[in-house]
Amino acid sequence: MTDLSIGELSRRVAVKVPTIRYYEQIGLLPAPPRTEGRQRRYGAGDVSRLSFIRHARELGFEVEAIRELLSLSARPEQPCEPADRIVLRHLEGVERRIAQLALLRSELRHMLEDCRHGQVGECRIIQVLADHDQCRHEHGRVE
């Protein structure tokens, strides 16, 4: 397998070219060798590493977590418990987020149901926004 240009790597892994350069800049991807004209050339290892990164991002892991997961994966003899803990921590975050969003969803649905579709002056949507006490639930800030 011959070396890949950044564009070929991009198409193969489905990660945009500027994103690949960004990953190099923040040290997630190693700086690859260059041609005479200073263009990047990637090998099979880079394809794997970038796939790993892409997949972890799709699963919502933060870059810092991915950095740790990558460095763990480089030491196969070590116990995998640290990786376990990273995933568990992330799962808990996802669960908290789902719970918050479900509250939000219910609040938004009620607002729409209660709206009589008349004028703004008597619109429940506007009224509820203006007065938190009319809400069904307590909701903290999302995101």
Add this chain to the structure above:
Amino acid sequence: MTDLSIGELSRRVAVKVPTIRYYEQIGLLPAPPRTEGRQRRYGAGDVSRLSFIRHARELGFEVEAIRELLSLSARPEQPCEPADRIVLRHLEGVERRIAQLALLRSELRHMLEDCRHGQVGECRIIQVLADHDQCRHEHGRVE
């Protein structure tokens, strides 16, 4: 009711001082009158408007949506259908997000279940990350 300093407004509405100044900067809150020494002084109208904003943010509305909702609420004679549409659009976004996060949650749970808690070299977590095809679901990018 006497005028409020930015700190008093902040405590009353539970929005941080720099955030209040930021809202003024982006035109969400009107620039209030100032004292001789150029300190801001707020009235009852600002308390309501900022409460509205805070509540809408808690419900996950973007600043642009809040801008529209605020300008709608200033015209009580108009039909409330535009407000309706903004809320519906937001609700749909929330629902999409919940669905994606639920997929993620399931994937993360499977990863944790499958992990034998041994060494990294045989860890399912690392393997799944390295190879998307081992996933139960298709998942696009979250957020």
Add this chain to the structure above:
DNA sequence: CGTACAATCTCCAGCGACTAGAGGTTCAAG
């Protein structure tokens, strides 16, 4: 009235994870 000090002011930078654009260079096909 003077002093101390908390609160306020403006301006600027940073967060996370990219994304986009300008302006210039290199590669590869024909």
Add this chain to the structure above:
DNA sequence: CTTGAACCTCTAGTCGCTGGAGATTGTACG
């Protein structure tokens, strides 16, 4: 050898704040 797509670097912008520096103002107390 020419053309033009792809590449290069650098900078700035996204969203919604948040924090800090360094200067000024308001207010309570003696």
